[in-house]
Structure formats: structure tokens, C-alpha cells
Amino acid sequence: MRTAAILIGILTLAMFIVCSTEGVERSPNGIALPQDFASWQLVAPSYRTDNGTIRTILGNKAAQEAILSGKVNPWPDGVILAKIVWKAQVSPDWQGAIIPTDFVHVEFMVKDSKLYRETGGWDFAGWVGKDLEPYGKDRSFVEECFACHQPVKSRDYVFTKPAFLPKIETK
Amino acid sequence: MRTAAILIGILTLAMFIVCSTEGVERSPNGIALPQDFASWQLVAPSYRTDNGTIRTILGNKAAQEAILSGKVNPWPDGVILAKIVWKAQVSPDWQGAIIPTDFVHVEFMVKDSKLYRETGGWDFAGWVGKDLEPYGKDRSFVEECFACHQPVKSRDYVFTKPAFLPKIETK
Numbered sequence: 001m002r003t004a005a006i007l008i009g010i011l012t013l014a015m016f017i018v019c020s021t022e023g024v025e026r027s028p029n030g031i032a033l034p035q036d037f038a039s040w041q042l043v044a045p046s047y048r049t050d051n052g053t054i055r056t057i058l059g060n061k062a063a064q065e066a067i068l069s070g071k072v073n074p075w076p077d078g079v080i081l082a083k084i085v086w087k088a089q090v091s092p093d094w095q096g097a098i099i100p101t102d103f104v105h106v107e108f109m110v111k112d113s114k115l116y117r118e119t120g121g122w123d124f125a126g127w128v129g130k131d132l133e134p135y136g137k138d139r140s141f142v143e144e145c146f147a148c149h150q151p152v153k154s155r156d157y158v159f160t161k162p163a164f165l166p167k168i169e170t171k
Numbered sequence: 172m173r174t175a176a177i178l179i180g181i182l183t184l185a186m187f188i189v190c191s192t193e194g195v196e197r198s199p200n201g202i203a204l205p206q207d208f209a210s211w212q213l214v215a216p217s218y219r220t221d222n223g224t225i226r227t228i229l230g231n232k233a234a235q236e237a238i239l240s241g242k243v244n245p246w247p248d249g250v251i252l253a254k255i256v257w258k259a260q261v262s263p264d265w266q267g268a269i270i271p272t273d274f275v276h277v278e279f280m281v282k283d284s285k286l287y288r289e290t291g292g293w294d295f296a297g298w299v300g301k302d303l304e305p306y307g308k309d310r311s312f313v314e315e316c317f318a319c320h321q322p323v324k325s326r327d328y329v330f331t332k333p334a335f336l337p338k339i340e341t342k
Contacts, residue, residue: 024339033339035339037339038212038213038336038337038339039212041209041210042209042213042227042229042255044227044270044271045216045217045218045225045226045227045271046216046225046262046268046269046270046271047216047218047225047259047268047269048267048268048269049267049268049269050266050267050268051267054216054217054218055216056213056215056216056227056334058213084213084334084336086334086335088218091217091330093322093323093330094322094330095221096219096220096221096222097217097218097219097220097221097330098217098218098219098220099215099217099331099332100215100216100217100334100335102335103334103335103336103337106337130335130337132337132339151264151265152264159262159264159265159268160270161270163227163255163257163271163274164257164271164273164274164301165209165255165274166209166274166277166301166303168194168195168204168206168208168209168303
């Protein structure tokens with residue numbers, strides 16, 4: 001009886017240690033998942049008919065400042081763009097609407113024109129699924145990302161054009 | 172010459188006064204456009220196949236707290252949801268992608284279960300086009316909004332289910 005109590009105690013402690021140190025691994029290229037990305041400001045939504053996903057692109061503070069000052073080609077160093085992707089489905093409440101369902105992944109573009117000169121000034125990183133497993137076995141996945149962004153080389157490799165948001169002055 | 176200088180001075184001052192007091196009118200039901208809505212946090216994107224628009228729903232701080240604590244049916248008093256709507260187009264850079272183009276309008280749902288008891292605890296407001304003209308000639312437009320939200324009465328009249336966003340702990 002006492003042994004059982006001790007065993008339960010040890011197991012509880014072990015579970016606590018495992019759970020409390022559980023976290024999100026870095027991308028193989030060393031990029032850490034930005035903790036606060038879900039609170040970044042809106043850049044634009046998009047919907048992919050070719051793979052049935054719906055997305056929102058958010059930007060960190062540097063990205064927002066770049067958008068407000070119209071300096072998005074090239075985007076300045078320090079900018080991080082986050083693309084959050086969900087599987088898309090027809091809304092059960094409104095047949096003419098496509099809405100997000102399962103979370104697929106979150107992907108980032110990180111701008112540093114010197115550090116990432118060989119890939120257009122950008123580094124890339126992604127985390128897949130609800131468990132946020134880092135994308136890629138080693139650094140080579142970056143080449144795959146960069147290759148895919150070649151069609152928009154003339155826009156600093158960024159597909160997304162920031163969606164118009166009104167500047168407001170109320171009365 | 173002196174008269175011309177004075178006239179220019181007066182005109183400049185007049186333009187300054189006009190421009191600096193230019194702003195966004197209140198909705199006919201008295202709701203003021205929330206100044207900071209574009210910086211609110213993401214709730215979900217959506218795409219309407221039936222009217223060719225793409226949208227993002229954002230929520231104020233009360234909405235974010237409600238989402239984090241799972242209390243979204245009913246949504247608590249103080250919650251404001253913003254729906255930003257753009258015309259949708261096929262991306263010229265990626266044929267399988269639908270992206271935003273012209274800004275259409277921004278619409279709000281404002282929760283106060285006592286104040287707006289007659290319309291399910293919600294008031295509604297909208298501002299149309301880049302000039303942000305208030306929607307509706309008088310208060311009666313609210314009935315139109317409320318009627319349209321009846322299919323989701325069982326979810327506190329809100330179509331949008333907050334999209335999954337991972338809670339993050341990095342290591």
C-alpha cells in the first residue's frame with residue numbers, strides 16, 4: 001500500500017516534469033516559433049481552391065509599420081510574416097460560405113537582408129499540426145520554400161499584398 | 172500681393188480645419204466606429220462563394236478573453252466582433268488562390284445582453300466603402316441584420332466559430 005502511494009507520487013511528479021517542460025522545438029534552421037504570433041495584426045486573408053485550405057497572414061510590429069509607411073518592397077529587416085493555415089469546409093450554417101476547420105500549420109518568413117542574403121533576404125520556418133512539429137529534417141527545407149516564392153521575386157518574394165484597411169478618424 | 176498672402180493663409184487654415192475635423196459618422200443607432208478595430212486579434216477568415224467576397228473576423232480584447240476561456244455561447248457583455256469584407260479575386264500570381272481586392276465594408280456586432288435584449292443581446296453597425304459611410308438610414312437596419320443571423324440563434328447569433336490557434340510554450 002505504501003509502495004503504491006510512493007509509486008503514484010513518483011509518476012505524478014514525472015508527468016508534471018514532462019508536461020511542464022513540453023514545448024515547441026525550434027525549426028531545423030534555428031528559428032524559434034514566435035510566442036505571440038496569434039496576436040499579430042492582420043495583413044490579409046486568402047483561400048486556396050487548389051488544396052482546399054483557408055489562410056490568414058499576420059505581421060509583427062515591424063511588418064505593420066512597413067505597411068503603414070508603404071515600404072513593403074522590399075520589406076525592411078526585422079519583419080516577420082506569419083501564415084496560419086486551416087483546412088477549409090463549406091459552412092453547415094451557410095452553404096455559400098467557406099470557413100476554417102482543422103488547423104494545418106503555421107509558416108513564417110523572417111527578413112534579414114544580410115543574414116539571409118542567399119535566399120533573397122528571407123529565412124523560412126514552419127510548424128505542422130496541433131502539436132506544432134517543426135517542418136523539415138534539416139536546413140535544406142529552406143530551398144524548397146524559396147523556390148516556391150520565385151514567382152513573386154519582383155515583390156520581395158512575398159505573395160501577399162496587404163489588404164486595404166481604412167485609416168480612421170471618428171467624429 | 173499682401174492680400175493674396177492673407178487669402179492663401181486663410182484658405183490653408185480653412186482646409187486644415189476641414190481636414191482635421193473630417194471623420195467617420197456614427198451609425199444611425201448611435202454606435203461609433205471603434206478606432207482600433209484593425210489591430211484587434213484574429214478570430215477567423217472566411218470566403219463567400221455566393222457573393223465573391225473574402226473576409227476576416229477580428230475580436231476586441233473581451234472577445235479574445237472569451238475565446239481563450241471557451242465562453243463564446245453566449246458571448247459575454249463587452250464583446251465586439253468586427254467583420255472586414257473585401258471583394259475576392261483570383262491571384263494573378265497563383266491561379267489556385269483567392270485573395271482580397273477592393274475593400275467593401277466593415278461590420279460589427281456589439282454585445283450587451285441588457286441594452287440590446289430585443290435583438291438577442293446584440294447591436295449591429297456597418298460602415299461602407301473606403302469613405303466609411305454608415306450603413307442604414309435609420310435604426311431599422313438593425314432588424315435586417317438580426318433577421319439574417321437567425322440561422323445561428325443557437326450559437327448566440329454568431330456565425331463565426333473561432334478558428335483553432337495553438338497555445339504555445341517554446342523551449
